[in-house]
Amino acid sequence: ETGVTQSPTHLIKTRGQQVTLRCSSQSGHNTVSWYQQALGQGPQFIFQYYREEENGRGNFPPRFSGLQFPNYSSELNVNALELDDSALYLCASSPRPGNSSDEQFFGPGTRLTVL
Amino acid sequence: GESVGLHLPTLSVQEGDNSIINCAYSNSASDYFIWYKQESGKGPQFIIDIRSNMDKRQGQRVTVLLNKTVKHLSLQIAATQPGDSAVYFCAENLGDSWGKLQFGAGTQVVVTP
Numbered sequence: 376e377t378g379v380t381q382s383p384t385h386l387i388k389t390r391g392q393q394v395t396l397r398c399s400s401q402s403g404h405n406t407v408s409w410y411q412q413a414l415g416q417g418p419q420f421i422f423q424y425y426r427e428e429e430n431g432r433g434n435f436p437p438r439f440s441g442l443q444f445p446n447y448s449s450e451l452n453v454n455a456l457e458l459d460d461s462a463l464y465l466c467a468s469s470p471r472p473g474n475s476s477d478e479q480f481f482g483p484g485t486r487l488t489v490l
Numbered sequence: 491g492e493s494v495g496l497h498l499p500t501l502s503v504q505e506g507d508n509s510i511i512n513c514a515y516s517n518s519a520s521d522y523f524i525w526y527k528q529e530s531g532k533g534p535q536f537i538i539d540i541r542s543n544m545d546k547r548q549g550q551r552v553t554v555l556l557n558k559t560v561k562h563l564s565l566q567i568a569a570t571q572p573g574d575s576a577v578y579f580c581a582e583n584l585g586d587s588w589g590k591l592q593f594g595a596g597t598q599v600v601v602t603p
Contacts, residue, residue: 377533377535379533408590408591410591410593415595415596416595416596417579417581417593417594417595417596418534418579418591418593419593420590420591420592423590431590433590465533465534467533477536477539479536480533480536481533481534481535482533483531483532483533484532484533
């Protein structure tokens with residue numbers, strides 16, 4: 376196991392609702408990245424947080440927002456849920472923004488279903 | 491837009507044989523590539539990486555080859571085992587700091603006895 380945990384494991388929401396997903400980074404890691412993985416596809420980068428500040432964002436609308444806390448855990452918030460938001464949401468933690476992925480570890484993901 | 495993608499969606503391999511998974515990328519400016527393995531119910535797991543100043547890198551039972559001329563990346567798994575059954579993704583680093591990855595669609599590897 377990687378030491379990166381996510382909650383909840385599964386979640387079912389209806390269109391228009393809001394959702395908050397949580398990620399606890401591995402001890403010593405101050406950087407968290409979030410990804411959306413639709414069924415049968417590769418993960419898509421949403422955004423990254425480094426020391427409580429957003430440090431880059433992918434091609435996702437503003438209704439996808441995040442937070443990082445002083446203990447470096449992180450939240451992903453999605454407002455006005457749409458059916459296409461149904462996916463596995465992955466977070467990955469790393470000791471710093473750098474240039475090597477062998478120190479970045481993914482959590483098991485939260486499976487979100489929007490009805 | 492530019493993207494990373496895979497040629498084969500499913501690869502069936504007999505146990506003990508070698509596996510080759512291919513990936514085409516289109517962003518000629520990419521300088522760092524990674525292979526991930528994702529098992530059912532788990533997040534992606536780092537396998538091996540390679541920088542654009544290299545054309546080959548070896549790990550334990552795995553080798554990554556990079557051909558920048560044709561923008562092609564491959565992962566070779568030697569002596570494939572049942573535990574190698576998973577979805578494999580190639581990814582490239584998007585920005586000025588890592589952790590911002592662009593993944594391909596993935597290849598399902600099925601190891602048969």
